[in-house]
Amino acid sequence: MPPRPRLPAGHQPLDQILFAQGFGARRECEGLILNDLVSVQGQLVNDPDAAFPEDRLDMVVDGQPWVTHVKALVMLNKPAGYECSLKPGAWPGVHNLLALPLRRRGLQPVGRLDQDTTGLLLMTDDGALLHKLTSPKHNVPKVYEVTVKHPMTEQQVQSLMSGVVLDDDPTPVLAEKAEMVSELHLRLSLTQGKYHQVKRMVAAVGNRVEALHRSQIGQLTIPDDLAPGQWRWIEDPAVVLP
Numbered sequence: 001m002p003p004r005p006r007l008p009a010g011h012q013p014l015d016q017i018l019f020a021q022g023f024g025a026r027r028e029c030e031g032l033i034l035n036d037l038v039s040v041q042g043q044l045v046n047d048p049d050a051a052f053p054e055d056r057l058d059m060v061v062d063g064q065p066w067v068t069h070v071k072a073l074v075m076l077n078k079p080a081g082y083e084c085s086l087k088p089g090a091w092p093g094v095h096n097l098l099a100l101p102l103r104r105r106g107l108q109p110v111g112r113l114d115q116d117t118t119g120l121l122l123m124t125d126d127g128a129l130l131h132k133l134t135s136p137k138h139n140v141p142k143v144y145e146v147t148v149k150h151p152m153t154e155q156q157v158q159s160l161m162s163g164v165v166l167d168d169d170p171t172p173v174l175a176e177k178a179e180m181v182s183e184l185h186l187r188l189s190l191t192q193g194k195y196h197q198v199k200r201m202v203a204a205v206g207n208r209v210e211a212l213h214r215s216q217i218g219q220l221t222i223p224d225d226l227a228p229g230q231w232r233w234i235e236d237p238a239v240v241l242p
């Protein structure tokens with residue numbers, strides 16, 4: 001095969017673009033193109049070598065509309081009954097809720113939500129961004145809607161903000177904000193992300209979490225039209241950085 005010609009910066013042959021997006025092995029991607037199953041910006045393209053910009057390219061692949069993202073960052077409205085572990089055990093993994101190309105790309109959850117916690121979860125295949133978003137240096141605030149078993153007392157709310165000691169570390173952990181929305185609904189904003197942190201903090205002040213939902217990360221909230229179990233691209237990581 002003759003060598004492929006040099007391409008302009010940020011351009012790739014279409015079969016390579018499909019492969020990098022997660023549409024299958026190189027042969028499968030080539031097959032999709034040769035079988036007239038790929039259109040780009042509304043035009044059918046049947047040449048696997050045709051070069052296009054690799055990022056934010058508007059395609060339809062085998063009936064599926066797809067805008068390419070060289071690095072994927074998505075939000076998921078996590079339902080209960082899914083695990084964030086990459087090797088889930090008793091429950092299905094959250095990656096099962098993503099489109100197949102994203103599953104093939106091996107997106108990882110940014111931090112973890114418990115199986116029974118619902119709400120905003122980020123997933124990415126961008127290693128540098130994953131590191132930034134999970135590093136304690138970056139302190140991205142996260143907001144949790146907590147349903148508690150017993151009405152919270154003013155003293156309990158104050159303790160959450162002044163700091164409570166958890167069983168694995170003598171250094172107290174504290175909420176950036178803690179407000180009572182109603183008698184059994186506490187809203188907590190945390191900048192750390194310790195294991196079962198909300199459940200353990202609430203237990204440490206003598207109450208108990210009955211239900212937990214993450215409603216916000218940085219500036220990002222769950223869009224009204226993103227139902228539980230659905231995912232969406234995040235176009236600009238700045239919304240989830242401090």
Ligand code: URA
Pocket residue numbers: 112113114115117195196197198199200212
């Ligand atoms: N804190 C918890 O206890 N559980 C979660 O899922 C998230 C934060």
